[in-house]
Every structure is written in C-alpha cells, then in structure tokens.
Amino acid sequence: MKNPLKPIKAIIKGIRPEAEGVKTYTLSTEFPFVAEPGQFNMIGYPGVGEAPISLSAIMQVGDSTLRDGSFKHTIKSVGRVTDFLKDFKKGDELFFRGPYGRGWPVKKAEKKDVLIVAGGVGLAPLRPVIQIVLNQRESFGDVSLIYGARNEKNMLFMNEFKIWEKDISLYITVDEVSDVSKSPHPPFTKGGQGGITKEWSGGINVGLVTDLLDRVKIQPERTIAFVCGPEIMMRFVCRGLIMHGMLQSSLYVSLERRMKCGIAQCGHCQHSGLFVCKDGPVFSYKEVRGLPDGAL
Ligand SMILES: Cc1cc2nc3c(=O)[nH]c(=O)nc-3n(C[C@H](O)[C@H](O)[C@H](O)COP(=O)(O)OP(=O)(O)OC[C@H]3O[C@@H](n4cnc5c(N)ncnc54)[C@H](O)[C@@H]3O)c2cc1C
Ligand code: FES
Structure with a gap:
C-alpha cells in the first residue's frame, strides 16, 4: 500500500522572484500532478522539515504553460523551511507530499x-x-x-x-x-x-x-x-x-x-x-x- 506520508521528489523547472521575500517555483514530477484549487502540499527537504504551501497554479485545460503536469508554489520566506528553500536554483530537487485538503468550491x-x-x-x-x-x-x-x-x-x-x-x-x-x-x-x-x-x-x-x-x-x-x-x-x-x-x-x-x-x-x-x-x-x-x- 502507498505510504501517504512518503515525500515525492520534484524538480524545480523555474523560479520567479515575485515580491520582497517571495518566489514562485515551478515544479515537476515523473507523473502528471493533479490538484484542486485551494489544496496544498507539504513542501520540504530531508533534515530540514516541511511546511504546508498552497498550489498557486495547477494543470488545467487551456493552460499551455502547465500542460506537462507541472505545478507552482508561491512561497514567502519566514522561517526554517521557507528560508532554506529561498536559495534553491533551477534544476535542484525538493520533496513534497500532497495534494491535501479541501479547496475552494x-x-x-x-x-x-x-x-x-x-x-x-x-x-x-x-x-x-x-x-x-x-x-x-x-x-x-x-x-x-x-x-x-x-x-x-x-x-x-x-x-x-x-x-x-x-x-x-x-x-x-x-x-x-x-x-x-x-x-x-x-x-x-x-x-x-x-x-x-x-x-x-x-x-x-x-x-x-x-x-x-x-x-x-x-x-x-x-x-x-x-x-x-x-x-x-x-x-x-x-x-x-x-x-x-x-x-x-x-x-x-x-x-x-x-x-x-x-x-x-x-x-x-x-x-x-x-x-x-x-x-x-x-x-x-x-x-x-x-x-x-x-x-x-
Ligand atoms: C494550508 C496552508 C497553506 C499555506 N500556503 C502558503 C503559501 O501558498 N505560501 C506561503 O508563503 N505560505 C503559505 N502558508 C504558510 C506557511 O506554511 C508558513 O509560512 C510556513 O509553515 C513557515 O514554515 P517555516 O519552517 O519556514 O517557518 P517557522 O520557522 O516554522 O516559523 C516562522 C514564523 O512563522 C510562524 N508560523 C509558521 N507557520 C505558521 C502558520 N501556519 N500560521 C501562523 N504562523 C506561522 C512561526 O510562529 C514563526 O514566527 C500556508 C499555510 C497553511 C496552513
Ligand atoms: S496536520 Fe496533522 S492533523 Fe492536521
């Protein structure tokens, strides 16, 4: 049986500085990732920890940029995990679990x-x-x-x-x-x-x-x-x-x-x-x- 707590590897396909201390990360995995608007992933790195972060873009019909099943998180650095992520570069790996939760109706x-x-x-x-x-x-x-x-x-x-x-x-x-x-x-x-x-x-x-x-x-x-x-x-x-x-x-x-x-x-x-x-x-x-x- 699949372990729901096991993190999955994702590759950073792109990073966009969004605002002061905030970046948007485009991530992709080996499989297409599907989520509902308003759901979140636990994002993290081994030995550092995890933080809940909402999806800021998900694959949808008509969205050509995410046709490959990639997804985005927009993250503000405020502490241990989010500060660690801010120095990541395109091509680096991070880990996530999800999508979790009930989203917008x-x-x-x-x-x-x-x-x-x-x-x-x-x-x-x-x-x-x-x-x-x-x-x-x-x-x-x-x-x-x-x-x-x-x-x-x-x-x-x-x-x-x-x-x-x-x-x-x-x-x-x-x-x-x-x-x-x-x-x-x-x-x-x-x-x-x-x-x-x-x-x-x-x-x-x-x-x-x-x-x-x-x-x-x-x-x-x-x-x-x-x-x-x-x-x-x-x-x-x-x-x-x-x-x-x-x-x-x-x-x-x-x-x-x-x-x-x-x-x-x-x-x-x-x-x-x-x-x-x-x-x-x-x-x-x-x-x-x-x-x-x-x-x-
Ligand atoms: C469902 C959900 C969705 C979220 N989506 C996003 C998102 O899309 N983008 C984003 O930038 N952030 C989002 N957050 C907030 C994000 O999870 C926290 O900023 C993150 O957990 C901080 O972790 P850290 O290890 O970097 O900081 P820590 O070192 O754990 O803490 C840094 C500071 O932030 C405070 N803090 C940490 N987590 C929370 C919290 N959940 N509520 C209030 N104060 C907190 C701590 O008390 C401390 O003062 C979301 C949170 C939840 C619960
Ligand atoms: S985070 Fe564990 S019960 Fe919600």
Whole structure:
C-alpha cells in the first residue's frame, strides 16, 4: 500500500522572484500532478522539515504553460523551511507530499457572481481560481478581485494584472506607498497616475481592502465570495460582506494553522474539533465564525 506520508521528489523547472521575500517555483514530477484549487502540499527537504504551501497554479485545460503536469508554489520566506528553500536554483530537487485538503468550491460558483478578496500572500491560493475563471469565463457572472498588500514591494503577480483585467474587475490597494528608491517596481500613486499603474487601467488605491467593498456592485443572492489573507483581515471582510447582505454560507475562507502530518493524524492543526488539514483549509465562514481559538 502507498505510504501517504512518503515525500515525492520534484524538480524545480523555474523560479520567479515575485515580491520582497517571495518566489514562485515551478515544479515537476515523473507523473502528471493533479490538484484542486485551494489544496496544498507539504513542501520540504530531508533534515530540514516541511511546511504546508498552497498550489498557486495547477494543470488545467487551456493552460499551455502547465500542460506537462507541472505545478507552482508561491512561497514567502519566514522561517526554517521557507528560508532554506529561498536559495534553491533551477534544476535542484525538493520533496513534497500532497495534494491535501479541501479547496475552494469553484463548481458551486458557476453561473454566479464571484468576489475574490485577497491580502498579501493570500492571493497565491486564489490564483488557480482566477485561472479557472479566465479559462471558463462564460461559466461565471461578474467576477471581481479586491487585492491588498502592505505596499507594492509585497504585491504578487503584478505582471498578470493586465491580462486578468480583460475578463475580471480589479480593485488593487496598498496600505502604504513604499520607499520608491528601494522598490523593484516603478512607482505608482494614488488614483493611478503614474508608473506601474499604467500597466493596468484600474490604478491603485491606498487603504485597506475593506475600504473597497463598497466599490463592487454586490448582488448578495447571486454572489459567492472567496477570501484569503491574515485571519483578522478575513474577519473584517466577511463581516463587511454580511453587512452587504451576503449569507455566511456564501463566504469561504482559507485558514492557516501549524501542520505536521497534513492528513488528520497528528492533531497539530486542530481548530475547535476541525482538522484544518483535512476538513479545510477552505471552510465556509458559517463553519468557522466565532470559534474559540480563531480570530474569525
Ligand atoms: C494550508 C496552508 C497553506 C499555506 N500556503 C502558503 C503559501 O501558498 N505560501 C506561503 O508563503 N505560505 C503559505 N502558508 C504558510 C506557511 O506554511 C508558513 O509560512 C510556513 O509553515 C513557515 O514554515 P517555516 O519552517 O519556514 O517557518 P517557522 O520557522 O516554522 O516559523 C516562522 C514564523 O512563522 C510562524 N508560523 C509558521 N507557520 C505558521 C502558520 N501556519 N500560521 C501562523 N504562523 C506561522 C512561526 O510562529 C514563526 O514566527 C500556508 C499555510 C497553511 C496552513
Ligand atoms: S496536520 Fe496533522 S492533523 Fe492536521
């Protein structure tokens, strides 16, 4: 019988610096890798450890770049495992187990308006949802993305915004405009007057993602929302959407908890009786709102 905890070797086919301390790794294995949007792999290296990391791109019909069955992870260096990975080069090997967990209910969103709200690295697990929407645009109603980062140095996938905005409405915001002289990107200003903002038409706002909820025309009865970011941000976004008339059961969030096994055996990720690794990481807000050891 196949050991579900045995790591599989993957080769790094490409690395793209994405934002400050964040890189996207394109990985491939001997066999085509298939996963659902919102699922994660345990990524690691022998003797170093493992960390749960969401898929930021998966093989899908119409995605020519991943036809060979490769997949992507977008990883921010924050500690032992993720710092170790940041020095890897194209051609190096790393190890993974997965895919694990329950992802975004994209099927449920078909024929509905979709509101995607992401903060910081939280856009990575939602990128496969955006890919599906772009590949099957006629299956969905109005689709909007509200994305916020601390500043533009921390913003992911900026090179894709111009393509995305052809099919979905983008609302982009930063908490602060960073020190331009240290930025890897051209500057942008409030209202989209200069620099990077010229690359997509919507411009950039300064403020929190919650400030932008009023800009989207939300029809609560026909909208489904996917929200990913720091837990406190998800709390305010979900509460804001409820104020707009949305049902708790139409809001979905992706939770982060410390993980070890990834398959509901060790108990590390338990959250008030739920296993985040197996029952989640994506939950409806109804399932997780107000649970004692969370911020939702
Ligand atoms: C389902 C899931 C999907 C994830 N997807 C991504 C992703 O796509 N990209 C990405 O960059 N990161 C993602 N993360 C977060 C990532 O797993 C952690 O950053 C990683 O485990 C840190 O491991 P480390 O060994 O590098 O750091 P460590 O040395 O373990 O810790 C570094 C610091 O981060 C804190 N920390 C570590 N893990 C967590 C956690 N899960 N929640 C809160 N604080 C934590 C520690 O307390 C410490 O302060 C995801 C987490 C989960 C649970
Ligand atoms: S990580 Fe072991 S039970 Fe979830």
